[in-house]
Amino acid sequence: MTDCNPCSTPVDTQAKLSEDAGPPVAAPTAYRSLAGRTSHMQFSRSVFICMIHDPREPHLTALKRLLRYLQGTMDYGLLLHRSSSAKLVVYTDADWAGCPDTRRSTSGYAVFLGGNLVSWSSKRQPVVSRSSAEAEYRAVANGVAEASWLRQLLAELHSPLAKSMLVYCDNVSAVYLSTNPVQHQRTKHVEIDLHFVRERVAIGDVRVVHVPITSQFADIFTKGLPSAVFSEFRSSLNITRGYS
Template sequence: MWNEKLVSVLIEFEFVQSKCDTSLFIKNVNNVFVVLLVYVDDIVVTGNSLSEIEKVKQRLKTKFLIKDLGVLQYFLGIEVLSCADGICLSQRKYCTDLLTEYGMLGCKPVSVPIEQSHVVNNMLNSNSGPLQNVTGYQQLIRKLIYLSHTRPDIAYAVHVLSQYMHSPTSGHLKLAFNLLRYLKSAPGQGLLFTKSDSFEIKAFVDSDWAKCLTSRKSVTGYCVFLGNCLVSWKSKKQSTVSRSSAEAGYRSMCAAGCEIVWIKNLLSELQVDVTVPISLFCDNKAAISIAANPVFHDRTKHFEIDLFFLRDLISKGVLKCVGVKSENQVADLFTKGVLVKIHNMLCKELKLFDVFK
């Protein structure tokens, strides 16, 4: 009922509800552009006219009891910090509170969130038995999932841990506490957003074939940049088993394609012109060849829907697949554990920045 009331009031104020994100409201009248982002009863408002923003606030006051907190500094546990290069989104307080809660504030930090040699399975062996406090494990992982909103560097480790929410072992808990030790090394690290003249979208996509030893499902990983800034990323186990690394890579490209289309449509609603075709960087040559080849054959007939979807985007000029060397594949961070040197290099590519250092 609250949401219905708020939506009706905003529509009355000439706002249009976004079709891509129903929590976003846009007003574009006579070159005046105002955007509201709503989460329950917390609202962020921005635009190109301070007078119009003030007018929106005053009109909201006539309908609701509101409190104006001024310039955006804190929203849903995320700190918005100004720095010399732009703004940084950080969850430093949330992270330090988490470390304090689990007694890890004084621990010895580690350099990577998950070791390169880790094995994804149920970890039931002589040294790792079922965990007694399942609820405590679930609470910790939920908090780490929320922290990953500004920490793409922990996305893969959180993805691994969240697969065992209902049957964790002491080995999984050890991995979770290793992740807390990694967070201790830089609790204030967050995403840096800098000004740029370019609104070019580009995406990096990767997969790790048959990564899960239990189900033999592969892992999809991708990250999407707007200009030089990271705006979307994902690390997720694929829903079906792939018969080859090419198929796993192709399914990952389709997942990234869906996200790119959504971002493109959202930017269109925000009056941002997007240059097409959008580059999709992949290091799997076989997957790129399948995307470019219009002929169906035995290797591809069992994943026909994905073939139609991605090839349709390519034929319409929305996407173009670009080969990239494995050492320059930024999405590696979302599909596997990597060495310290590579991890630090990829974090730099993702524009992770610690404004507190």
Template structure:
């Protein structure tokens, strides 16, 4: 079994047969001018380390460059990227250098590849790309100060015999008091490793927490199905149906209820989508307590102690 990952002119090649890798590279080199850099240790700004515990992905070098570019290399570190009571800032003095703001937000989005715990904070500042203010820039500086204090943190991928595919789905109802929109997010684990996640604002106003949670459930389910198909194409089939965990009992009951009623008629498409998948038993929706809801970190501002606890569950470690 051989996999080749191609991004423009950069390639990662891995195989169950090490001799085949050598032959494959030699064959490619006869057609194209290649440079073999040996074992994987750096790819598109991502540092890769192989240890006895698994594969460690980090972006320490990339973060250092970002801190130097924003004059935050000597900033005072803090323990979380957001603060409680954070609200959207709709007015204020415009930022003189809007181009710098957009550039830094774009760089922070790239950092989320190995630092998923800042996804919620980055999504918040991304919402003001068009007309950033000085206050918005202060929010970015807090994220940079957090990265300064956790520059050595990285994402761990461990070898596991368990082939389960589990998604945590969550929504923060009316998380934005200025426009009453909700925030949804998910964390998707394959073999106990975080492989996909998201934090985004919902496009429409949810009229109840159940509606917000159910829309988040549909979004997480869509990603889970795509990942399931990808895993199948890679010839690593699952031994059990994927599981989606949500902390809203009403949303869970709604996924099993065959009757469309007053509470669900305005989310009819999402309703039918999840119910159809559940009926053929290709997906299982289960309840998880709010205390064990890992996706909380993608949907709302949490206290520092809980933030650090959820970060460790994402397998982000120093």
């Protein structure tokens, strides 16, 4: 596909692929090989790898779109710049019940240290979430866990953080749960994540803050976005052209 027409985004805004969508591919071995070669990509891992056992034509079309996006962005790279700030900032998001077959949600986070993107993730949640707040809170817990590990690493490198880590979430209920000391009946099944995040908030390591969806950069790891929004968020992650 070296001569293919590039795509502006890796997936379209309606990319909800079920396991039995369309006819089987003519060459399933070639699909598996191609999907395996893209398994290092965060978004690819949660969308295409789960379709390996019985690939269908829509899966192959979506995979080819991803390759077309890569073809058009081969000269893009992650820019790291010198910064006097040592603040950890995390953006977390979840696409609630995004998988049409299992109804499991996709979690994503982006961790910035001093304005530089240093860690990111996109993966299916291991269990089905009963509400969007639950899915978002699991994403918050994943982001807090990663940021806590980075905080500990910085301390071991004799560069401890002087301020609390900021965790941005666009779900008001999830933000409220991070500080609410009451264990409600409807949240008992996420009790471990609740206690983990609340403990970090209580000791002052973390602050969970609401962010509008227009500034939720982690959206890029959980769902298909319109071209203009995708380009804006990609730029906010310090992904720039000029690395060929």
